Amino acid sequence: MKFKIPITAERFEALGQSDAASEEKKKLDEELKELGKLASNAVSEAVRKEYGAEYMKGDERTDEELEKQAEENARKKVENENRELEKTTAEKIGDLSDKAESKKNALSESEREISARYDEAKKQASNEALKRGLGRSSIILNLIKEYDAGKLRDIGERKSVAAKELEEIDGEIERLGKELKSSLEKTDMKTAFELNEQLTELKKARDEANEKAFVYNNTLAGKLADFRRKIENSGDPGMIVENARAQSDAYYDEMLKKIVAYYSKLDSESVAKDFETGGYDSIFSPETYKKLKTYVSSRK
Numbered sequence: 001m002k003f004k005i006p007i008t009a010e011r012f013e014a015l016g017q018s019d020a021a022s023e024e025k026k027k028l029d030e031e032l033k034e035l036g037k038l039a040s041n042a043v044s045e046a047v048r049k050e051y052g053a054e055y056m057k058g059d060e061r062t063d064e065e066l067e068k069q070a071e072e073n074a075r076k077k078v079e080n081e082n083r084e085l086e087k088t089t090a091e092k093i094g095d096l097s098d099k100a101e102s103k104k105n106a107l108s109e110s111e112r113e114i115s116a117r118y119d120e121a122k123k124q125a126s127n128e129a130l131k132r133g134l135g136r137s138s139i140i141l142n143l144i145k146e147y148d149a150g151k152l153r154d155i156g157e158r159k160s161v162a163a164k165e166l167e168e169i170d171g172e173i174e175r176l177g178k179e180l181k182s183s184l185e186k187t188d189m190k191t192a193f194e195l196n197e198q199l200t201e202l203k204k205a206r207d208e209a210n211e212k213a214f215v216y217n218n219t220l221a222g223k224l225a226d227f228r229r230k231i232e233n234s235g236d237p238g239m240i241v242e243n244a245r246a247q248s249d250a251y252y253d254e255m256l257k258k259i260v261a262y263y264s265k266l267d268s269e270s271v272a273k274d275f276e277t278g279g280y281d282s283i284f285s286p287e288t289y290k291k292l293k294t295y296v297s298s299r300k
Helices: 009-015 023-051 063-131 138-185 187-232 238-263 268-275 286-299
Strands: none
Touching: 023 187, 023 238, 063 138, 063 187, 138 187, 238 268, 238 286, 268 286
Protein backbone atom coordinates (compact mmCIF):
# COMPACT_ATOMS: atom_id res chain seq x y z
CA MET A 1 0.00 0.00 0.00
CA LYS A 2 1.16 3.50 -0.70
CA PHE A 3 0.00 5.03 2.59
CA LYS A 4 0.86 4.51 6.22
CA ILE A 5 -1.89 3.00 8.37
CA PRO A 6 -3.26 3.38 10.89
CA ILE A 7 -3.39 7.13 11.40
CA THR A 8 -4.87 7.91 14.82
CA ALA A 9 -7.47 10.49 15.72
CA GLU A 10 -5.04 11.85 18.29
CA ARG A 11 -2.54 12.62 15.56
CA PHE A 12 -5.06 14.69 13.68
CA GLU A 13 -5.98 16.47 16.88
CA ALA A 14 -2.33 17.52 17.03
CA LEU A 15 -2.50 18.67 13.44
CA GLY A 16 -5.45 20.84 14.34
CA GLN A 17 -3.29 22.68 16.84
CA SER A 18 -0.82 23.94 14.26
CA ASP A 19 0.11 27.59 14.06
CA ALA A 20 -2.04 28.13 10.98
CA ALA A 21 -5.28 29.28 12.55
CA SER A 22 -7.29 30.16 9.48
CA GLU A 23 -10.79 28.83 9.14
CA GLU A 24 -9.77 27.00 5.97
CA LYS A 25 -6.98 25.20 7.80
CA LYS A 26 -9.27 24.26 10.63
CA LYS A 27 -11.78 22.92 8.14
CA LEU A 28 -9.05 20.96 6.37
CA ASP A 29 -7.80 19.44 9.61
CA GLU A 30 -11.31 18.32 10.56
CA GLU A 31 -11.84 16.73 7.15
CA LEU A 32 -8.46 14.97 7.34
CA LYS A 33 -9.32 13.73 10.81
CA GLU A 34 -12.57 12.13 9.66
CA LEU A 35 -11.04 10.68 6.50
CA GLY A 36 -8.12 9.35 8.56
CA LYS A 37 -10.53 7.48 10.80
CA LEU A 38 -12.28 5.95 7.83
CA ALA A 39 -9.00 5.00 6.15
CA SER A 40 -7.43 3.42 9.21
CA ASN A 41 -10.62 1.50 10.09
CA ALA A 42 -11.53 0.34 6.58
CA VAL A 43 -10.06 -3.15 6.85
CA SER A 44 -11.12 -3.76 10.44
CA GLU A 45 -14.65 -2.60 9.63
CA ALA A 46 -14.82 -4.94 6.65
CA VAL A 47 -13.65 -7.82 8.83
CA ARG A 48 -16.20 -6.95 11.50
CA LYS A 49 -19.05 -6.92 8.99
CA GLU A 50 -17.90 -10.24 7.56
CA TYR A 51 -17.70 -11.69 11.08
CA GLY A 52 -21.25 -10.46 11.67
CA ALA A 53 -20.91 -8.58 14.93
CA GLU A 54 -21.56 -5.08 16.19
CA TYR A 55 -19.59 -3.18 18.81
CA MET A 56 -21.63 -2.25 21.85
CA LYS A 57 -22.20 1.46 22.14
CA GLY A 58 -21.46 2.93 25.54
CA ASP A 59 -23.01 5.93 27.24
CA GLU A 60 -21.14 8.88 25.74
CA ARG A 61 -22.77 11.58 27.86
CA THR A 62 -20.36 13.95 29.60
CA ASP A 63 -20.55 15.00 33.24
CA GLU A 64 -21.93 18.35 32.09
CA GLU A 65 -24.70 16.63 30.12
CA LEU A 66 -25.52 14.39 33.06
CA GLU A 67 -25.65 17.42 35.36
CA LYS A 68 -28.17 19.10 33.05
CA GLN A 69 -30.24 15.91 32.96
CA ALA A 70 -30.03 15.55 36.73
CA GLU A 71 -31.13 19.18 37.20
CA GLU A 72 -34.11 18.63 34.92
CA ASN A 73 -35.04 15.35 36.62
CA ALA A 74 -34.70 16.85 40.10
CA ARG A 75 -36.73 19.94 39.21
CA LYS A 76 -39.55 17.90 37.69
CA LYS A 77 -39.60 15.40 40.55
CA VAL A 78 -39.81 18.08 43.25
CA GLU A 79 -42.42 20.02 41.26
CA ASN A 80 -44.52 16.87 40.92
CA GLU A 81 -44.12 16.11 44.62
CA ASN A 82 -45.18 19.67 45.51
CA ARG A 83 -48.21 19.47 43.24
CA GLU A 84 -49.18 16.11 44.71
CA LEU A 85 -48.74 17.43 48.24
CA GLU A 86 -50.85 20.50 47.45
CA LYS A 87 -53.52 18.27 45.93
CA THR A 88 -53.67 15.78 48.81
CA THR A 89 -53.56 18.59 51.39
CA ALA A 90 -56.43 20.38 49.67
CA GLU A 91 -58.40 17.13 49.60
CA LYS A 92 -57.76 16.47 53.29
CA ILE A 93 -58.68 20.03 54.25
CA GLY A 94 -61.79 19.75 52.09
CA ASP A 95 -62.79 16.52 53.84
CA LEU A 96 -62.19 18.11 57.23
CA SER A 97 -64.20 21.19 56.26
CA ASP A 98 -67.07 18.94 55.16
CA LYS A 99 -66.80 17.07 58.46
CA ALA A 100 -66.93 20.35 60.40
CA GLU A 101 -69.96 21.50 58.43
CA SER A 102 -71.66 18.17 59.08
CA LYS A 103 -71.04 18.51 62.84
CA LYS A 104 -72.44 22.05 62.82
CA ASN A 105 -75.55 20.82 61.05
CA ALA A 106 -75.82 17.94 63.50
CA LEU A 107 -75.53 20.39 66.40
CA SER A 108 -78.29 22.58 65.00
CA GLU A 109 -80.53 19.55 64.51
CA SER A 110 -79.75 18.36 68.03
CA GLU A 111 -80.64 21.79 69.48
CA ARG A 112 -83.96 21.69 67.63
CA GLU A 113 -84.69 18.19 68.89
CA ILE A 114 -83.81 19.12 72.50
CA SER A 115 -85.88 22.32 72.33
CA ALA A 116 -88.81 20.44 70.80
CA ARG A 117 -88.64 17.73 73.47
CA TYR A 118 -88.57 20.16 76.40
CA ASP A 119 -91.19 22.44 74.85
CA GLU A 120 -93.48 19.45 74.42
CA ALA A 121 -92.86 18.45 78.03
CA LYS A 122 -93.71 21.98 79.20
CA LYS A 123 -96.85 21.99 77.08
CA GLN A 124 -98.06 18.69 78.49
CA ALA A 125 -97.30 19.82 82.05
CA SER A 126 -99.25 23.08 81.54
CA ASN A 127 -102.25 21.26 80.04
CA GLU A 128 -102.28 18.74 82.87
CA ALA A 129 -102.10 21.55 85.43
CA LEU A 130 -105.01 23.37 83.80
CA LYS A 131 -107.12 20.22 83.95
CA ARG A 132 -106.49 20.08 87.68
CA GLY A 133 -106.95 23.81 88.19
CA LEU A 134 -103.28 24.33 89.01
CA GLY A 135 -102.36 26.45 86.00
CA ARG A 136 -100.58 29.17 88.00
CA SER A 137 -99.40 27.12 90.94
CA SER A 138 -95.83 27.34 92.14
CA ILE A 139 -95.37 23.63 91.48
CA ILE A 140 -96.13 24.02 87.78
CA LEU A 141 -94.07 27.19 87.50
CA ASN A 142 -91.09 25.49 89.15
CA LEU A 143 -91.51 22.46 86.89
CA ILE A 144 -91.49 24.67 83.80
CA LYS A 145 -88.36 26.43 85.09
CA GLU A 146 -86.73 23.03 85.53
CA TYR A 147 -87.63 22.13 81.94
CA ASP A 148 -86.11 25.41 80.69
CA ALA A 149 -82.96 24.82 82.73
CA GLY A 150 -82.75 21.24 81.47
CA LYS A 151 -83.08 22.42 77.90
CA LEU A 152 -80.30 24.95 78.35
CA ARG A 153 -78.15 22.35 80.14
CA ASP A 154 -78.59 19.68 77.46
CA ILE A 155 -78.03 22.15 74.62
CA GLY A 156 -74.95 23.49 76.39
CA GLU A 157 -73.53 19.99 76.77
CA ARG A 158 -74.08 19.27 73.08
CA LYS A 159 -72.48 22.59 72.16
CA SER A 160 -69.50 21.87 74.40
CA VAL A 161 -68.91 18.48 72.76
CA ALA A 162 -69.35 19.95 69.28
CA ALA A 163 -67.02 22.86 70.06
CA LYS A 164 -64.29 20.46 71.15
CA GLU A 165 -64.71 18.39 68.01
CA LEU A 166 -64.69 21.49 65.80
CA GLU A 167 -61.60 22.77 67.60
CA GLU A 168 -59.82 19.51 66.85
CA ILE A 169 -60.84 19.75 63.19
CA ASP A 170 -59.64 23.37 62.97
CA GLY A 171 -56.37 22.32 64.58
CA GLU A 172 -55.90 19.54 62.03
CA ILE A 173 -56.62 21.96 59.16
CA GLU A 174 -54.11 24.42 60.60
CA ARG A 175 -51.51 21.67 61.01
CA LEU A 176 -51.93 20.55 57.39
CA GLY A 177 -51.59 24.13 56.18
CA LYS A 178 -48.40 24.66 58.17
CA GLU A 179 -46.91 21.38 56.95
CA LEU A 180 -47.66 22.33 53.35
CA LYS A 181 -46.16 25.80 53.78
CA SER A 182 -43.05 24.36 55.45
CA SER A 183 -42.60 21.77 52.72
CA LEU A 184 -42.96 24.33 49.91
CA GLU A 185 -40.45 26.61 51.62
CA LYS A 186 -37.92 23.76 51.46
CA THR A 187 -38.26 23.38 47.67
CA ASP A 188 -34.75 24.64 46.94
CA MET A 189 -33.20 22.40 49.58
CA LYS A 190 -35.14 19.35 48.35
CA THR A 191 -34.20 20.11 44.75
CA ALA A 192 -30.51 20.35 45.66
CA PHE A 193 -30.67 17.05 47.55
CA GLU A 194 -32.56 15.38 44.70
CA LEU A 195 -30.05 16.78 42.20
CA ASN A 196 -27.23 15.06 44.05
CA GLU A 197 -29.18 11.80 44.17
CA GLN A 198 -30.09 11.97 40.49
CA LEU A 199 -26.54 12.82 39.43
CA THR A 200 -25.12 9.95 41.46
CA GLU A 201 -27.58 7.51 39.87
CA LEU A 202 -26.97 8.81 36.34
CA LYS A 203 -23.20 8.61 36.69
CA LYS A 204 -23.44 5.13 38.14
CA ALA A 205 -25.66 3.97 35.27
CA ARG A 206 -23.34 5.56 32.70
CA ASP A 207 -20.21 4.05 34.23
CA GLU A 208 -21.82 0.62 34.43
CA ALA A 209 -22.92 0.85 30.81
CA ASN A 210 -19.44 1.92 29.71
CA GLU A 211 -17.79 -0.84 31.73
CA LYS A 212 -20.09 -3.39 30.15
CA ALA A 213 -19.39 -2.00 26.66
CA PHE A 214 -15.64 -1.90 27.36
CA VAL A 215 -15.50 -5.56 28.38
CA TYR A 216 -17.72 -6.66 25.51
CA ASN A 217 -15.88 -4.62 22.88
CA ASN A 218 -12.46 -5.78 24.06
CA THR A 219 -13.60 -9.38 23.84
CA LEU A 220 -15.03 -8.76 20.38
CA ALA A 221 -11.86 -6.95 19.26
CA GLY A 222 -9.82 -10.02 20.22
CA LYS A 223 -12.12 -12.30 18.26
CA LEU A 224 -12.01 -9.99 15.24
CA ALA A 225 -8.21 -9.82 15.39
CA ASP A 226 -8.06 -13.63 15.31
CA PHE A 227 -10.56 -13.70 12.47
CA ARG A 228 -8.58 -11.11 10.50
CA ARG A 229 -5.32 -13.04 10.95
CA LYS A 230 -7.01 -16.17 9.67
CA ILE A 231 -8.22 -14.30 6.60
CA GLU A 232 -4.90 -12.58 5.87
CA ASN A 233 -2.84 -15.73 6.52
CA SER A 234 -5.03 -17.94 4.43
CA GLY A 235 -2.93 -17.21 1.33
CA ASP A 236 -5.98 -15.79 -0.33
CA PRO A 237 -7.42 -12.93 1.72
CA GLY A 238 -10.13 -12.59 -0.88
CA MET A 239 -12.12 -9.61 -1.98
CA ILE A 240 -13.16 -8.61 1.53
CA VAL A 241 -9.71 -7.45 2.60
CA GLU A 242 -8.62 -6.34 -0.86
CA ASN A 243 -11.67 -4.18 -1.35
CA ALA A 244 -11.22 -2.71 2.12
CA ARG A 245 -7.60 -1.87 1.39
CA ALA A 246 -8.65 -0.27 -1.88
CA GLN A 247 -11.24 1.76 0.01
CA SER A 248 -8.61 2.78 2.52
CA ASP A 249 -6.35 3.96 -0.32
CA ALA A 250 -9.29 5.90 -1.75
CA TYR A 251 -9.72 7.71 1.54
CA TYR A 252 -6.03 8.61 1.60
CA ASP A 253 -6.27 9.79 -2.03
CA GLU A 254 -9.12 12.05 -0.97
CA MET A 255 -7.00 13.40 1.88
CA LEU A 256 -4.16 14.10 -0.54
CA LYS A 257 -6.50 15.97 -2.90
CA LYS A 258 -7.81 18.13 -0.10
CA ILE A 259 -4.28 19.02 1.04
CA VAL A 260 -3.23 19.91 -2.49
CA ALA A 261 -6.38 21.98 -3.00
CA TYR A 262 -5.74 23.84 0.24
CA TYR A 263 -2.12 24.75 -0.56
CA SER A 264 -3.00 25.73 -4.10
CA LYS A 265 -4.88 28.69 -2.64
CA LEU A 266 -2.03 30.01 -0.48
CA ASP A 267 0.74 32.40 -1.39
CA SER A 268 4.33 31.14 -1.35
CA GLU A 269 5.16 32.65 2.05
CA SER A 270 2.13 31.06 3.72
CA VAL A 271 2.86 27.70 2.05
CA ALA A 272 6.44 27.64 3.35
CA LYS A 273 5.37 28.52 6.88
CA ASP A 274 2.41 26.17 7.07
CA PHE A 275 3.65 22.99 5.41
CA GLU A 276 6.68 22.44 7.61
CA THR A 277 4.46 22.23 10.70
CA GLY A 278 1.73 20.17 9.02
CA GLY A 279 3.02 16.78 10.12
CA TYR A 280 2.01 15.19 6.84
CA ASP A 281 5.05 12.92 6.85
CA SER A 282 3.36 10.97 9.64
CA ILE A 283 0.28 10.41 7.49
CA PHE A 284 1.57 9.33 4.09
CA SER A 285 4.15 6.84 2.92
CA PRO A 286 7.64 8.29 2.25
CA GLU A 287 7.11 8.09 -1.50
CA THR A 288 3.77 9.88 -1.42
CA TYR A 289 5.01 12.45 1.07
CA LYS A 290 7.99 13.16 -1.18
CA LYS A 291 5.68 13.84 -4.12
CA LEU A 292 3.49 16.08 -1.95
CA LYS A 293 6.51 17.98 -0.72
CA THR A 294 7.78 18.40 -4.26
CA TYR A 295 4.46 19.89 -5.28
CA VAL A 296 4.38 22.23 -2.31
CA SER A 297 7.98 23.27 -2.91
CA SER A 298 7.01 24.30 -6.42
CA ARG A 299 4.47 26.63 -4.83
CA LYS A 300 7.11 28.45 -2.71
